[in-house]
Amino acid sequence: MPVESPSHLRGRSAIVTGAGRGIGRAIARRLAAAGANVAIAARTADQLAETQRCIEPRRAGGGRALAVVADVTRAEDVDRLVADTMATFGGVNILVNNAGTAPLATIEQMEPPTFDAILATNVRSVYLCCRAVWPHMSAAGGGIIVNISSMSSFDPFAGFAAYGAAKAFVNTYTRGLATEGRERGIRVYAVAPGAVDTVMLRSAFPNFPQAKMLAPDDVAEFVESLLAPACRHAGGQTLVVSNG
Secondary structure: OOOOOOOOOOOOEEEEEOOOOHHHHHHHHHHHHOOOEEEEEEOOHHHHHHHHHHHHHHOOOOOOEEEEEOOOOOHHHHHHHHHHHHHHHOOOOEEEEOOOOOOOOOOOOOOHHHHHHHHHHHHHHHHHHHHHHHHHHHHHOOEEEEEEOOHHHOOOOOOOHHHHHHHHHHHHHHHHHHHHHHHHOEEEEEEEEOOEOOHHHHHHOOOOOHHHOEOHHHHHHHHHHHOOHHHOOOOOOEEEEOOO
């Protein structure tokens, strides 16, 4: 839903990973509607094109969208994503690490390649993306990083042990980066949603009660609130967003 453009986001540039659908698409739409130029990244070109179509008709008073097909578990793809964003928008002020995967599997069911994919997508990608934008944010005098975690990092369902542990890494990594970034003007947060009505959640829990789920835009709205100047003295927290 289009929103009035807050001046603090107009003209800023953001990267949103996992932006092909769900929470990532909602965040990208919301930031663009608020005036930010948004580089949207995902592995699937068709999904990215749909996200871009969702953004472009709302450009009056809003920002532009740059679609970059990238696998953010690969260092070369992340470097290209950041380079393309810098070349197109002139900087990177905001990074939202949203890319994730959450296969439901007990330890007896989980094969090593699945475990490796969980770590690559939920842990390695956060490290790679933060590392890639860090020097640019430092040179610009600051920036904001939001890492999307999960309530599973505190209390994982059976079958979510590896996913919950990966997101617990995100929480701790966020605290450490916030300490490193404080003198550089870089704020770092983790946002831990509860159940969100997305394809990823429905694939794992098809019968999850609708009344206990958030909409993707609920998470996007909360992420946007962290980018406001009023939050400039905070950082390092893992902030829970839940509907049940």
